[in-house]
Amino acid sequence: MKNYDHRKIESKIQKEWEKKKIYQAKDPSTDSGQAKGKKFYSLIEFPYPSGDGLHVGHIRSNTAMDIISRKRRMEGYNVLYPIGWDAFGLPTENYAIKTGKKPAIVTKKNTDTFRKQLKELGFSFDWSREVNTTDPKYYKWTQWIFLQFFKKGLAYKAKSYINWCPKDKIGLANEEAINDICDRCGSKTEKREKEQWMLAITKYADRLDKDLDLVDYPERVKTQQRNWIGKSKGVIIKFDDIEIFTTRPETIFGATFIAVSGDKNKFTGKYVLNPATKEKIPVWQAEYVMKEVGTGAIMAVPAHDERDFEFAKKYNLPIKNVIEPVFIDEPRADLPFVHRNAIHAILKHWSEEKYLVLFWKKVNWVTFVTGGIEAEENPLQAAIREIQEETGYVNLKLKKELPRSHSKFYHIPKKENRFAHFSNFYFQLENGEQKELSEEEKENHELKWISPDEIEKTMKIGGSLRDWRVLQGKEEVYIGDGILTNSQEFSDMASNEAKEKIMEFVGGKIVTKFKLRDWIFSRQRYWGEPIPLVNCEKCGLVPVKDKDLPVKLPEVKSYKPTDTGESPLANISKWVNTKCPKCGGKAKRETDTMPNWAGSSWYYLRYTDPKNNKEFASMKNLKYWLGDACLPRSELCSATGVDWYNGGMEHTTLHLLYSRFWHKFLYDLKLVPTAEPYKKRTSHGMILGEGGVKMSKSVGNVVNPDDIVKIYGADTLRIYEMFMGPFEESVAWSTESIIGSRRFIEKVWRIYQKILASSNFSSLRPSSDYRGGTLGKLKIEKSSNFISLQKLLNKTIKKVSEDIENMRFNTAISSMMILATEMEKADSVSTEDFKKFLQILAPFAPHIAEHIWFSLGEKKSIHLSNWPEWDENLVKEQEIKIAVQINGKVRTEIMIQMDEKEEDVKKKALINQIVLRYTAGKNPQKIIYVKNRVINILI
């Protein structure tokens, strides 16, 4: 028997693929007539070619999209699955600074390594479209796009802060200045003001938010993006000399919830009077200045930085990092927090109104309990509707999270139309007292009813029962929705409405604010795209002419940023001094470079037309690969863009947002045909080291994929990485477990050997008996004929087909393992059946599948064969086993016919021996039958 030799097979097959170019996508422009029919564009985030070589995490993502791409090819699609390098950036530059080696040469070496490693894993990339962000032919277009931003006024200069190490005299990345400590020398860093290039992404904030409705991203990704954009409606209130933005203008006792907007730690240029000392107090902006303000509470508010402490010292204030809640009766000057200046402003204002007090009737925590809702209306809605009818309050909203407190509800008996206040432990008597429920009362849900009037009184007091207890005698905040009472002209208003009215009353203006800030787009670094602008003494900032692009990175002696904080390019006077493209006069080049995000914001566009030197990509190719032109926010748009984009969860905010922004900008210039770049986005979980810690060089737990490929083979590694856990979650690496995947591959090999050895391996002899296994929860009954193997095969084809679409690769492999085990046990397996198995295995283990496929006489690659179909009749079971529960506990099982009549199933269950033992002659009170699943007998 020939042994499975992965080394021979894999390298032979890889050469074969390369020779026949079977993975090259066909373009409409260059292969006219060939690119007909369905197309599919699948994309992975192009890797950063670090010196460490390929990471096992890359393989996880690449294999997943490889499986999907291969399946699509077998389904007849013209598939584009491209690859490239995101190669500008800090790690290579730092390596260059350390070793003096040219970044371009380091990058070349690293990409060579990565390319070799990726090829050894058998990914079906179209290598003819490889791109590299550091290639002048590529970054020519990155620069060109930047100039379009500049020409449209979306790239501008503004002052901003950088991390500055005063000892090294160098600007630092955030990663190099964690906790304001310089990564290189350990000294304390400072913030230094610097003119920076900015991109006005905020101009697109609204569309970046809204258009998420058009794309197929997981909800969690959309939520993250939306949170990042941070669209929120709020109120700006102007006091004498301070402007306050509040996103949560919920009124509470005595005042409002206030937060001051803006960047952290910035002097606003404004002052307020200290009412005690009459001194002018500077107002610093902080992210959260006040949590709560009222007659009562000033809650924990952190001081933000040293200036706060300095300020506190100056005014002789207690210094604490976090302030405990302080309760006050009237405005005081000695509040233990520096940002109290804003509080003063408010209190001053409010004091004129003698602390306008806004009470809320609390009616939102309502659950219906007692009997008899006939309609399909859910209990919560019913309860709210009833309250609305009874009280006339129309603004009550159904909140999903209601009831907020599980132990306390208002019950509305349908007929009596009265309220009661109840919990599992306490209930409230008509006189307002609370009393603990007896066991019996809990059991029977016996309630005492109190009148709506009483309820109104209790409702003034906020919160849950626990709060109610705490708050007795004290008036404290309640921050839910409700109706205002005793609130002067705001009485009887719903809280939402009242918010707006109160804000108007205090001089506020309702605005929509975005958390999103404009994008700081320049870096004082060497290894990035030079910003293609020149500064002319006469004409000011002038873009480099298109024909002179790219502005190439010049050679430098040192890659280190200069000690003035400028990029190393500033040192090359020969390069810096140039002529103005407009007037020809003296001019200096811009020496800042672009951030790494630039090149990765549009690379998926270049893949569609990577060799084009007239434009970044032709509209013809773009339309073909992304979809045809569509109107903004139309139905059509939602079906366009890269068909499937998988990447890391660490990119769900920044990279995705940046590239969506660039894409929308290009769309507005009519340079791309779709409003959104990616139709569907998924993200893979990280691979952690053994034991669940992050893989890192310093821990020494980094796994080198080369070693695994050498020992076990690429097919085994691919299977293992897909089998190790749910694709979208983080999983710990386990070298010990790889053997299981290898055993599976070897099992496939043994079945193949058996088929070769069998004299008439194409015969359809019955397979032997096998024990029932389960395939997910699809039942496989014991059977002694060949039909059962047929059934299993069809079920497996179905399961694998569906699991791939849902990226549930682990369960797909699990089902193929079951099939392989049964095939090996069978006396004989028909070649036809085995080939079908090979076809569904092929996306996962492309080498061995291809090798055996050819050995069985096929001439065309398995990866271009037709994806097998399954026979729905064979997948369906006629006889199934269901669980029999007695009082909710599983006691036995019975066999029934698929879709058997309910009556018959009940009869069958009731005459079952074990059931009889439990029922002991008594008639069951109730029988619940869930079709084809479970029967529950209540006695």
Add this chain to the structure above:
RNA sequence: GCCCAGGUGGCGGAAUUGGUAGACGCGAUAGACUCAAAAUCUAUUGAUGGCAACAUCAUGAGAGUUCGAUUCUCUCCCUGGGCACCA
């Protein structure tokens, strides 16, 4: 701190989205084959009690809804990702 995920045997994980918790794999134990080993195959493998049939308890903790909860709701705890110059 804010936003987003996740928490199930010794380990990685399944569970038809409210219906038999632990599929599949790793590891472990015993057996078959073998001179022996490897490989392979067979059996067992959540915990406790019991010779056994079986019973009870178990999906981070606590509660709620339900005939029935890993799944839905609430509170709390823990781990991971992001927070704008790592990519």
